Amino acid sequence: MKLLSILAGLALALFNVMPAAAADSVRFALCYDLSKAYTFVSPQIAQAARDYADLLNAKGGLEGHPIELIVQDHGNEPQRGIECYERLKREGVMVFDMLSTPVSRAVLPRIMKDGNILIQSLVGRGDAVDGNVFKWVFPIGPTYWGQAANDIEYIKQKSGGTLKGVKVAFFYIDYPFGQEPIGILKTLAQKEGFELQLVPYPLPGNDQASAWTQIRRLNPDWIVSWSLSNMHVIASREMKRNGISIEKYIAVNWLNEVDIKNIGPDVAKGLKRGTNVAGGSNQPLVQEILKELYDKNKGNGDRKFTEDVYYNTGLAIYSIAFEGVRLAIKKDGWPLTPGKIKNGLESLKNYDANGLIAPITVTTQDHGGGGKTRIEMWDGGKWVPQTDWIAGFQDDVWSVVKEQSADYAKSETQK
């Protein structure tokens, strides 16, 4: 009897699953780290993706085809990410997003071999913006190299157009994420003549005391920080202890409203960050989601997350992905293939998701969409843009991109 009940349950479960995997839906795989290192950001991004999918589905989906999101946990473990990819690939999914640098790197060779689409905004290898080499990878948005170059462009603007004699400390967590911009910063330091000091600190990022002692003694004009979440909070306290003005501090995009709250909104006054999305819930797209979903108790998570810049980051990633697929269906028709989706994404031109992101134009050569960011400053109550959307030192960034993507292409041909 018990066995019969189990079999009946399984049959029902299968029956229920089948409609979800309907052939006319567009399926996206969000293989995310929902349990380890990326949990400071993955819930907000997944929530935003689900919310936006629901909003579009209520309007008829993408050119009449409903969006289906499949969210699974890989715990930031490359092997589990590969399992997630292989399993969902067999189920016919063509668009994947890993939201993790190590997992994206691990999955990338399979994506390239299979000819599926890898969305890897803000994570993964920076040279993947080279669409000539990484045909199936779309790191839409700024790479860490582009972000760092844009920070230096801002410093140059603030220094009266020249960087000669300017001291910049690069304060970074000493693992691949933090080390990523070192190459481009060294190139720019040599070219522009500013003094670059590298100040690493160890994982897990709580022990910054000796790094800040070094920075105090270096007395830099600017501090560019490649840190995540709470590491910025600890940095702010160390800066105060060391008598260093927080106005010198320019954070990478991974600093959100929770961090500001933990630093203290008044203490954080003057702090800066680079970003590729406009923050806050007053953005038109966020407002529409609040009205259509959260006001009707149909949201996919806690309403307070919608005020988080990482929520907007999720909206940015998926507004781009959904728009690319919509263009693919519109241009080349149904059924979708990875090739059609690729063409769709490469058709994005000056797309800004109704003001949410820097306008992006994706081409067959540039899968990054232009790599624009802007510098914002916390004024005690809100983020105030300090620049327009900028993409500085593009020649230098692309020179590093080409150099590294050529290495990848060479290693692939030798296999």
Add this chain to the structure above:
Amino acid sequence: MDAISLMESAANGALIGLMYSLVAMGIVLIYKSSSVPNLAQGSMTMLAAYVVLAFANSAGAPIWAAISLAIITMFIIGLAIERVALRRLAGRPIIMILMMTLGLEIFLRAGSMTIWGGTTRPMNLGISDAPLFLGPLLINRAYAFGAVVTIAMFGFFVMFFRSRMGVVLRAISDDYTAAWSVGISVERGVALSWAMSAVVATIAGVLWSSVQGVDQSLAQLLLKGVTVAVLGGLDSIGGALLAGVLLGVVEGIASSVLDPLLGGASRDLVDAAMLILTILIRPHGLFGRHDIERV
């Protein structure tokens, strides 16, 4: 690197080291009574910090009341861990007991992630972040406060081990079979050591959280705690105190000199070197009993 920088790194290192000692004291307390190296001490420190926040944020208690309530709660949790998980392993091979504490460590860390998520939460004890200069040396107030509390805890344990209950624990530590034969309740003594260790974990959790916030990375204090405990001698509270200072000073100076050259991992290298060298050269540590030896 000038002399003042080195002195500053050494001074702050000593203060940080004293805070490591607090984690090590928890390990030593349990080892003294039951010869169990508790690999869950880091996770207990993390759990205690979350319990404090639960009282402070969810129940709305003032922070000092929340800490007091957390101390009581952790005392009970310490007793419960010993009663439910450890006591039934009495007489089993040490490797089984070690694996049990490792299992506890994973359980507490994963459980906290499930309940509270991965976002770091602040714990504000009201310690000012303003610069504090002693002559030319910048001293971190949070570390200084932590060091004072650690020394106070050490004083408490010196007094405690002279009390009636403390003498009972020392007797169990010296020879639990003999203690048993003269009517001492060894189980109760061991349970008390787990409870006291959980209380020390609470104080360590509060102090470290005030520095770095509350998240799962607090559990990684285990590495520091184990290094200090082994260096000082696994059964010596005083050894833990002095070894903490030693490790902190060496770490501080090494990271000042080596971090710019090697990257940010020199502290971990120092920890690993200290641990390996201690086990190779002096397995009983600086102040431990000589019966902790290589066989």
